[in-house]
Amino acid sequence: MNLSLKNIKFMKQMMMRKVVYSLIPLVLAGIYFFGWRVLALLIVVNFFGCATEWVFVRKTTKKITEAVFVTNVLFTLTLPPSTPYWIAIIGIIFGVLFGKMVFGGFGKNPFNPALVGRAFIYVNFPEFLTLHWTKPVGGLLGGFTSYLGENIDAVTQSTPMLIFRASGDQLPLTKLLFGNIGGSIGETSAILIILAAIYLIYTKTAAKETIFSVITGFLVMSGVFYIAGFEQVLNPIYGLFAGGLLFGAVFMATDPISSPKTFEARIVYGLLIGAITVIIRSFALFAGGIMFAILIGNTFAPIMDEAVKSIKNSRKAKEVKNG
Template sequence: MELYNKYFMKQKMMRTLLKTLVIILIFSIYFQGLRVLALTFVNVLAACIVEFIFEKKINKKTKISEAAIVTAILYTFTLPVSLPFWISIVGIIVGIFFGKMVFGGFGRNIFNPALVGRAFIYINFPQQLTIFWNETAKLGDFPGGFTKWIYPILDQNTAATPMIDYKASGVLPKLQDLLIGDISGVIGETSKILIIILAIYLVYKKVASWEIMVGSAIGFTALSYILIALGFEEVMNPLYGMLVGGFLLGTCFMATDPISAAKTPTGKWLYGIIVGIVTVIIRSFALFAGGMMFAILIGNTFAPIIDYTVKYFKSRKKEVKA
């Protein structure tokens, strides 16, 4: 513990977030195998090394933010369990360095660093990120992945993730399977019920913004129903849409990042709505099966503009009243 305190900054908010991420990690190991733990470990190690070197050389500090651990775990949750370790390490290095440290370190980044890393490898290694998926344990198969390194790769001709299946054939899994989490997908696509419960806990602890979460759901649902009413068959029913892919994980744990998200009360609503709307557009009309990652990064781009605009109109309103 002394060694840990020597090299890491204590961040109360990050520690609260870490507790919830560890719970998701345990469930992910059960469903997908011990390789989840190994992948998480190498990503956390790489993230801490990169941040330590940067802080020591540039900011003349010798402590790593606990946010680096959070970033590495969230990044891991966006990956398929079979991803080669070296590709995973490349991604987290890019995410920490170009998504965070080049802006000056903790608290100064514009974009969510976990998603910067994921976007980089998604674009450069599309096959490894979109083609190879593995079977998962079922809820009653205890001890499940706790005694397996990894489950077999799915037959690419007959099965894939729910998002890819829907894109290809319009077929959706059972609602029960989506809620429980025993479906193929990225590591963090575990039990949706669990994610919702942990999101409520984060809101209770004032670690995550409920305005952003609800705003994302409103934007996603509203545009989905509008497009469905206009006859666009490629648009998924919003209830299923929020349960497949990374929508819930992204909304609750990444879009709510206090550094890269909007910070004004009104801005949080607008930011969340933008994330939800962009997710529907990308999923429905782009080549990508998912869209949450790019939607959040686009939301990050607009967050400072949203806050500036909200503050501007608020100050103008006060001047008019005066």
């Protein structure tokens, strides 16, 4: 295998570049909060993610897609900062391989590759993704002066979702907005995610109906349970900014390949993801339900599109018959 730079060619995809641009502030914030290990982890993941796709296209006329960079960055941002490199490598190889390449490559994958990879290591190596968290680095320069922040041993000082599950306590909303909390690298700062969403919507890179329907489904379902008195259900507004809901809604659910193509199906798709997230968060073993909710939504996305098309065709046939 001759993996030299002259043999590597990338397919230019402007839409994917825009997604990468929107993720740069989150990467910088990750370094600021947790240290330079975030960048090191990102470099390692990008190398093995690109190499995995290259293995499949090296003897064909196809090129490595720039979409793989989106997969690599998103996957990295869903990891705790202290995730061992070998686990990250296994995750990204599995995600690119079984989440995309085995289905024929870019444009044919039914599931979000980044989430496929994360779900795989989440299930197989749960300790490293649910118990090992990093305390944000303090000071003016934050993590830019450190390799990695201090480890957090106590569950009651870890992530917003785990803190609520362990003690029922809730962190100040200001911490959730600015990101000065423990958690996965890219899921901590709600403000940066919201700014990225505005950019992606403005540039027509992400479907706004998907983003808003995920949020709506989450708020409605959590609101119903919260008002009904279920103690394990978070306040809807607090839950919106905790646990990666916004990150998943903006960057994962809007994946143009694994999400529905029709407007109506996107609405149903988003509402389904939002509602399932609440159920998994509140009544299942997993604190972060958005990952599994999106993968479930991916499963039904093609069916939703077909249902919408069938209904529209049926209506047209009736109009022609009655006209």
